[in-house]
Amino acid sequence: MRPKAPRTAMTSFALGMGLLILVIQVYLFETVLGSVLDGHRALLGGAFIASLTLTIVALVMAFRIRGMDSGPRGKDEP
């Protein structure tokens, strides 16, 4: 029987992924803003879809992942 991975490992991964998504979003926004100022508007649609996808992933992880807090429990966790 395989030992179960500790739950905190998954939640740390989720938190790290959230941070990574935020870094990507900052880079994406900075790139998009520079491109718009240079007159390249064609990439805005693709950038918006990419950004929306990242945000949905971040929000799903933030609200749906169980056992996010390995230490003291959050206010809304059972």
Add this chain to the structure above:
Amino acid sequence: MAKWRKAFPVDLADESFISRREFARFLGLVSAGFTAGIGYLWLRKKPLDGAPGPKGIPESAVDLGPADALKPGQSRLFTYRDKDDRCILLRTAEGELKAYRQTCTHLGCAVRFNGGQLECPCHNGFFECGHGFPVQGPPTRPLSGIALNVRPDGTLWAVGDLPKPGEGKEA
């Protein structure tokens, strides 16, 4: 107990505590903010300050007066697309007429002509007059140029946006 403490009964220990869940939600919220920002840029029809207008749409010409009104090293201001689209017309030391948007490509301050270069007084950024390239200071992108045309009657007209230097190479 102080009145304000009764009104806001939150322990100091709780005030400083942020759970992982709350932090992750904060990250999600900030991410949503960036998405909203990109969506706003996408839906916005009017170009940002300093950005060239949408391609394919003919731009109206603006009369800038007699072409020989400026002497080398002189400049004057005008507006192009609307009253907020401030631009600067200048005559270089070599006698060439050039026009650029006044918006600095660093943080949007108004640039001015010092007789030899365009300078942004906010953070000491400098642009050369020939093509608007940044030559000193924090700006990294060239100024947005305005195309000029001298008509047979000797009047000078602003007739559109110049392509950004290097734009033609991408096609």
